[in-house]
Amino acid sequence: MKTANFEAILEAYERIKNRVHRTPVLENQSINQIVGNQVFFKCENFQKVGAFKFRGATNAIMQLSDDEKQTGVATHSSGNHAAALALAAQQNNISAHIVMPNNAPLVKQKAVEGYGAFITFCEPTLEAREATLKKVIEATGAIEIHPYDNNQIIAGQGTAALELLQEIKHPDFLLVPVGGGGLLAGSALAAKQLSPTTKVIACEPLGADDAYRSFCAKKLIPSRNPQTIADGLLTSVGKRNFELILNYVDGIVTVSEESIVQAMQLIWERMKIIVEPSSTVPLAALLEKKIDTKNKSIAIILSGGNVDLSNLPF
Amino acid sequence: MKTANFEAILEAYERIKNRVHRTPVLENQSINQIVGNQVFFKCENFQKVGAFKFRGATNAIMQLSDDEKQTGVATHSSGNHAAALALAAQQNNISAHIVMPNNAPLVKQKAVEGYGAFITFCEPTLEAREATLKKVIEATGAIEIHPYDNNQIIAGQGTAALELLQEIKHPDFLLVPVGGGGLLAGSALAAKQLSPTTKVIACEPLGADDAYRSFCAKKLIPSRNPQTIADGLLTSVGKRNFELILNYVDGIVTVSEESIVQAMQLIWERMKIIVEPSSTVPLAALLEKKIDTKNKSIAIILSGGNVDLSNLPF
Numbered sequence: 107m108k109t110a111n112f113e114a115i116l117e118a119y120e121r122i123k124n125r126v127h128r129t130p131v132l133e134n135q136s137i138n139q140i141v142g143n144q145v146f147f148k149c150e151n152f153q154k155v156g157a158f159k160f161r162g163a164t165n166a167i168m169q170l171s172d173d174e175k176q177t178g179v180a181t182h183s184s185g186n187h188a189a190a191l192a193l194a195a196q197q198n199n200i201s202a203h204i205v206m207p208n209n210a211p212l213v214k215q216k217a218v219e220g221y222g223a224f225i226t227f228c229e230p231t232l233e234a235r236e237a238t239l240k241k242v243i244e245a246t247g248a249i250e251i252h253p254y255d256n257n258q259i260i261a262g263q264g265t266a267a268l269e270l271l272q273e274i275k276h277p278d279f280l281l282v283p284v285g286g287g288g289l290l291a292g293s294a295l296a297a298k299q300l301s302p303t304t305k306v307i308a309c310e311p312l313g314a315d316d317a318y319r320s321f322c323a324k325k326l327i328p329s330r331n332p333q334t335i336a337d338g339l340l341t342s343v344g345k346r347n348f349e350l351i352l353n354y355v356d357g358i359v360t361v362s363e364e365s366i367v368q369a370m371q372l373i374w375e376r377m378k379i380i381v382e383p384s385s386t387v388p389l390a391a392l393l394e395k396k397i398d399t400k401n402k403s404i405a406i407i408l409s410g411g412n413v414d415l416s417n418l419p420f
Numbered sequence: 421m422k423t424a425n426f427e428a429i430l431e432a433y434e435r436i437k438n439r440v441h442r443t444p445v446l447e448n449q450s451i452n453q454i455v456g457n458q459v460f461f462k463c464e465n466f467q468k469v470g471a472f473k474f475r476g477a478t479n480a481i482m483q484l485s486d487d488e489k490q491t492g493v494a495t496h497s498s499g500n501h502a503a504a505l506a507l508a509a510q511q512n513n514i515s516a517h518i519v520m521p522n523n524a525p526l527v528k529q530k531a532v533e534g535y536g537a538f539i540t541f542c543e544p545t546l547e548a549r550e551a552t553l554k555k556v557i558e559a560t561g562a563i564e565i566h567p568y569d570n571n572q573i574i575a576g577q578g579t580a581a582l583e584l585l586q587e588i589k590h591p592d593f594l595l596v597p598v599g600g601g602g603l604l605a606g607s608a609l610a611a612k613q614l615s616p617t618t619k620v621i622a623c624e625p626l627g628a629d630d631a632y633r634s635f636c637a638k639k640l641i642p643s644r645n646p647q648t649i650a651d652g653l654l655t656s657v658g659k660r661n662f663e664l665i666l667n668y669v670d671g672i673v674t675v676s677e678e679s680i681v682q683a684m685q686l687i688w689e690r691m692k693i694i695v696e697p698s699s700t701v702p703l704a705a706l707l708e709k710k711i712d713t714k715n716k717s718i719a720i721i722l723s724g725g726n727v728d729l730s731n732l733p734f
Contacts, residue, residue, distance in 0.1 A: 151692045152692055156692060371729060374694055374729060375729065378465045378693060378695075379692060379693055379694065380693065381692075415689065415732070415734045418729070
């Protein structure tokens with residue numbers, strides 16, 4: 107199985123850099139004091155559609171052939187990839203067909219609608235999502251753009267870490283949340299080339315710990331009925347992603363729901379920025395002292411900021 | 421009565437520029453589309469203590485005599501000035517005595533405590549605040565640093581507009597929320613010198629519209645029992661502030677509570693930043709089309725981001 111490589115991330119960066127925001131890297135004194143480290147946050151919550159997913163989606167859409175552009179694209183996604191693909195498609199006058207689980211946050215459903223995509227809802231299981239997507243593709247002929255198990259997507263997501271490591275040279279740690287593993291695989295690829303001394307640690311909710319269990323067992327063990335407030339991390343790791351994770355990720359830690367909410371509240375209160383729970387899993391790992399980071403510098407990718415404001419955990 | 425002038429703002433800027441954050445000026449495509457204008461937001465929610473108030477407090481604290489530093493400072497404030505004065509005092513090893521209304525948001529009470537100030541609570545009326553402060557000053561000998569009716573405070577607050585107008589040259593409008601009028605007076609002073617063609621419009625909640633009524637009557641008419649979710653704007657305009665407002669402000673508009681909440685939700689959802697209701701009054705004025713801004717560029721000062729996350733209006 108061919109997986110993405112560092113060269114593909116560099117190409118993706120050149121391809122998409124004028125289409126995506128170069129998001130800021132922020133630091134917060136009060137959070138530094140609380141965790142006892144210098145922490146740099148790459149703010150992909152400020153990315154277009156409010157999440158890093160726009161990077162991968164744009165990279166994939168821009169590589170479609172003319173014929174493929176005619177038939178359009180399709181995917182299943184719990185939200186951010188859906189919005190990202192919808193906007194990237196709209197910007198290129200391409201049709202987007204999105205399969206969404208019926209428990210996807212309302213704010214994400216609205217965003218996808220707003221970008222002019224066609225939505226089909228299904229039960230919130232991987233099986234239902236895949237079966238529904240298959241039907242949609244049969245009916246429309248659209249090209250599937252998988253949310254994470256796709257080399258163009260992985261390469262696109264890797265551009266966030268690329269930018270981060272251009273600004274913050276050689277942090278001791280790079281912490282990345284893991285759901286399907288697109289962001290993690292791309293980040294690890296970028297980090298191991300740009301800063302081989304940086305330890306790449308994946309951070310995962312205990313209630314959706316398939317990446318952790320798979321990493322320990324060195325074989326893919328998908329989640330069954332995962333439960334976490336971090337709705338972007340409910341999906342199980344993809345095959346391509348897992349191969350890259352085994353090769354380039356130094357460790358995986360899991361965190362409790364309480365820590366995820368606590369980290370979210372800290373970031374909202376101290377940094378005055380809005381991040382979704384999936385984004386706060388790495389800071390949760392620091393709060394739980396799951397990683398030995400004494401006197402180390404830490405870079406974190408804040409993956410997104412799409413939250414249902416009428417349904418907050420505090 | 422001597423009031424602050426533009427020279428004092430320039431001096432304040434030189435005095436405090438290494439102590440305060442130069443906050444970013446952000447733009448948001450989706451908000452631009454909704455209001456039909458190019459809107460630039462000066463993000464004082466990212467200022468130290470989460471509000472512009474740290475500018476004025478720092479400017480005042482840095483001008484104390486050595487004797488005054490010994491006795492410490494005192495003030496009454498519904499929250500942000502309290503936190504600002506407490507931190508500015510702490511950074512200079514000066515005692516701060518803060519009188520707070522007992523309905524001040526918990527997050528602001530906590531912040532003031534965290535900066536090591538001495539808090540005295542009182543009823544949430546101007547009379548109770550002033551009477552309690554008088555007692556505190558009698559007991560401690562502390563120097564009063566009024567939250568807005570103070571030339572050093574006005575000059576310090578004016579540095580936010582100064583920075584904004586250094587970056588955004590000659591916007592057609594500068595919209596500023598008005599409570600006590602420190603930010604408004606300082607902003608108007610700065611704008612009229614740096615960009616005489618810019619119209620300075622104050623924006624005020626209808627439920628606390630003393631500035632509007634005073635401006636129309638050309639005499640100070642304090643609020644009685646003001647009610648608004650914009651807790652930073654409950655205070656009535658100060659004397660020095662009002663003189664500057666009459667001289668330099670082009671107009672005042674009022675907005676409904678519903679628009680304030682709608683504007684707050686827009687900023688949170690689209691910009692992914694946390695602002696308090698007082699900050700969103702100018703955008704509310706644009707949503708209500710209270711100002712004729714067709715084809716005009718607009719600069720807005722987002723005054724702060726201190727919100728009780730457990731008590732949100734959506």
